[in-house]
Amino acid sequence: MLGISPKRAGISPKANMETRRMSGSTMTEQFQNTICTEVETRRGHGLKAAFVEVATLFGLSVRRVRACWHHEIRRVSVDEWEEVRARHRQLLQQRHDRLAHELEMIAAAMDDGAMP
Numbered sequence: 001m002l003g004i005s006p007k008r009a010g011i012s013p014k015a016n017m018e019t020r021r022m023s024g025s026t027m028t029e030q031f032q033n034t035i036c037t038e039v040e041t042r043r044g045h046g047l048k049a050a051f052v053e054v055a056t057l058f059g060l061s062v063r064r065v066r067a068c069w070h071h072e073i074r075r076v077s078v079d080e081w082e083e084v085r086a087r088h089r090q091l092l093q094q095r096h097d098r099l100a101h102e103l104e105m106i107a108a109a110m111d112d113g114a115m116p
Contacts, residue, residue, distance in 0.1 A: 035068035036069055042054060057087065
């Protein structure tokens with residue numbers, strides 16, 4: 001038989017996949033990308049400060065946020081994903097409301113300035 005036997009590495013990939021329940025890679029990527037997006041928006045204060053702030057916002061540990069930043073997450077529970085997704089949705093809604101208010105203020109200022 002040609003090829004490399006999984007026994008040489010001391011693991012059996014098939015057995016490992018059967019015994020260990022893994023979440024979907026898409027969910028893990030979305031989780032990491034959500035966290036990374038929030039870190040990126042707060043990076044102006046420094047990366048460490050951004051990790052702390054995002055960890056506080058989402059109820060995660062700083063280490064978990066740092067692992068997301070470096071794309072080291074292997075597993076995400078459904079509960080953890082749902083909490084992060086709901087909180088991210090709240091943050092997006094807050095940003096939307098703030099920007100809508102700013103647009104109203106700009107439009108009002110333009111209307112005031114346009115009158116002779």
